Structures are given as structure tokens and as C-alpha cells.
Amino acid sequence: MLRHRLPALTALGALLILTLTRLGHAAPSPEHGWAMPHDASVHGHRLDWLLHITFIFIGILFVIMCGWMLIACVRHGRKHTAKYDHGDKRRSMLAPLGMAAIVFVVVDGNLFFHSTKDMHSIFWNYARAESAPNAVRIEVNAHQWAWDARYAGPDGKFNTQDDVVTLNDIRIPVGAPVIFQLGAVDVLHSFYLPNFRVKMDVVPGNITRAWLQARELGEFEIGCAQHCGTNHYKMRGLLTVLPPDDYARWLADASHDAAQRWRAEDTAAHWGWPWEKGARK
Template structure:
């Protein structure tokens, strides 16, 4: 095949880019945000970066000013400070605390309450997808309730390092662990939650962009921690329904009452 001229290749890539921007896999900046609410986290990170940059410029400017202004003509001497200088310092600290930390704190509380920890809203959605995840050294097992809608029954769908969710509806995950503390990290959805032996923890998110995304473990959980990777596949609703029908049929055929390792689920926790 003859190579495309550079200009034509560039034009083609621009057209392709405009049609559908593929999730970014590498480079600088935050991971591609495939979720409906990840922008809330990104806004806080960008606000923090901006605030730090502004404060850095102010402080560095003042230091530079003092350096240049006084140079060698200013012999060092101790001063306890004047009322004005102490007031200025305290005022600056109060301003940073209120404007930066206060803003971050208020937004965090509101976002947690209304979105990231709002399990009541997520669960009340008629099409909400519920998944049980069991973390173990060193993989993620997933469990879907199957046609009866109840977990830990014969028709459950059990997967390994493979979770699939539809786009546009809330997903609620209940998490546990059988050995050590793991942490389910979905960087493309801006959520992360510890999986703790003997407890059931939760996380919720809503996917916005179809694609394949990483499920990573964010707690160092043993020598093969780095291998603990799964794939979260976001599908259009009709393809998710088709996948579910297929794996439910497979699950009915594959059910083995003797296979104790596959029967790790629990009754869905409501609280």
C-alpha cells in the first residue's frame, strides 16, 4: 500500500478525531473520564492545581522581590514582627483556608452526599445494575444475580476479571475480600473503594462512554499485586442485555453444586 501524503493523513486523523475521540490510553493528564460524574472529581483536582499555581506565583514573587530589593544592603536582624505583618500573615492563611480548603471541603461534602455515596438514588433507579465483587489474591470475581434477581442462587452469573455494564444507568457494586485488603480502583470512572475481609463495602458509578477500561487494585496486596487487573467493559444497553442473556444460559448449563469455590456470593445488602 502506498503511504498517505502527510497532509492527507493529518486531515484524515482530524476528521476521525472529530467523529469519535477514542479513549486516551497514554500521555499526560488525567485518565480518560468515561463516567457521568467523574468531572466533579476532575474539577476539584483542577481547582487545586490552579490554587496551588496562584499561591506559588504570589509567594515566589514576594521572595524574589525581597531578594532583589534588599540584596546585600540589608544586614540580618531579628524582628518579632509588627501588628501589621502578623495580621497580614494570619489574614493570608485565613484567606487560603477559606477560599481553597473551604471550597474543596464544601464541594466534596455535596458531591459525596448527592452523587458518590448516594446509594439510595442509584438503587432506586429501575434499571440499576447490581454486581457483587469478590477480591482475592490476585483477581476479581464478579457475580450477577441472574433471572431470579437474587444473589447466591443457582442461576447467578459468575465471571473472572471481567465485568460488563451498560451505558447510562447507575451501577452498584458490593465488594468483599477473602484474604487481605484490596481496593477496587476504576480510574476511568473516578471511583475507588477498599475490599475488606469480613465486610461488604460499596461503590457506585454511571458509565457514559462505551469501551474497555481497567479494573486495578489500589492496595499493595501481596507479591502479585501488579497482576491484579480486570477489564470493565461498557456496552450499549442492547448489547449488554444480549451478553447477559448468553452468560445466563451458560451459567444454567455450567452450574456445579460440588464447586464450592464458585459459591462465594452473599444476599444483597440493603441498609
């Protein structure tokens, strides 16, 4: 009797192994095994919750489907005359349609509702971030294969002599909303901060935006998430979260330094743009 069930059980086992293997390969970061990278942001938990609850939903569905197939293998293993219909009865059509609707409403409906709500209230709400008195504004210029960052300095205007310009090194104060405006000079790049759940395309000829709020001190990786040429893999930077006093001291020192080193003929270093206030995302 087992002989008849063997092909179906083998297929089921292979499906299970394949799924578990895929889960292992889905690891986005070696830092925490197969889990998400450590979340150092104030709002990242919203995104993580949505991913986790979706994972639980599809996990439950997976177990139900496997159980269903297992029962079918064990109960219908013996040779018997097949019973079938053409699936044209009302009940035959309503049952799969109803099940598909339940899955769609629960899984996709939950994803749609919460992602739309979070996008509008938090992640795309730049007006709220910019209105904070301690908001930090940073322009980022992506190019093959590095990140230039620009801070306005004490005059509050970009592309002036007191601007602080860094290479692959962005420093921010903990707890403050930090708004990035992103531009590229050559090809498509993508500004990626996995520990802050931020990823935004950087498009030549356009200014895109992203914002975050750090909840802890530390050093975190900046990566490029678009394959942007031969040395794409080298396009890494460091985001350092400092206590607000340390950040203010660093910015003041660096701005003082920058004003002394500024040269009018060094046009390649003058890539900043006036801060864009508007609806662009």
C-alpha cells in the same frame, strides 16, 4: 552585586525545577501525558473540577510566592544593616494570620464544601442509584490476585443457579447506574476504576460499596490500588461498557450457560451473599 544574590537565585531556581519535576511525576496515567486519565463516567467531572480548581489556586499562590522571593532577592541583594523586630506587634501577628486564613478559607473551604456536597448528593447516594429501574447490581469478590464478579441472573437473587460469574471481566450497560458490593476473602484490596473516578477499599469480613454510571462505550482497566501481596501487579481486570441491548443479550446467554454448568459440590464457586440494602458505605 550579582555575587550576593547568587545563592538566593540558585535556591529559587532549584525550587522551581523541583516543583516542575514533581508535576511530571504526578502523572497518574501515561495515556494522556501528565493529565488525568480519560473520564468515561457521568459524574467524574465533579471530582476533576475540584482537582483542577485546587491546582489553579495553589498555582496562583506558588507564582505569588516566587515573585515575592524574586523581588526580595533583587531589591535586598546589597549588604545592609538588617532591620528586624520580634514579631510581637499586633500588625506583625495579624498579617500572617490573615493571609493563612484567606488561603485556608479559599482552598480548603472550597474543597470541603464541594466534596461534602458531591459525596452526599451523588457518590454516596446509593439510594438514588438503586431506585433507578435500569440499575445493575454486581457483587465482586476480591482475592489474591483476581477479581470475581457475580450477576444475579433472571431470578434477581444472588448465589443461585442462574448467577453469572466472571473472572477479571465485568460488563455493564452504558447510561445505567451500576452498583458494586465488594468483599474480600484474604487481605485488603482496593477496587480501582481510574476512568470512572472510582476507588473503594475491599475489606475481608466486610461489604463495601461503590457505584458509577458510564457515559460512553469501550473497554477500561480495573486495577487493585492496595499492595496486596507478591502478585499484586497482576491483579487487573477489564470493564467493558456495552450498548444496553448487547448487555442484555450477553447476560441472558451467560446465565443460560451458567445454569447448565452449576454443580452443588463446587462450593468454592458459591461465594455470593444476599444483596445488602442498608446504610453501609
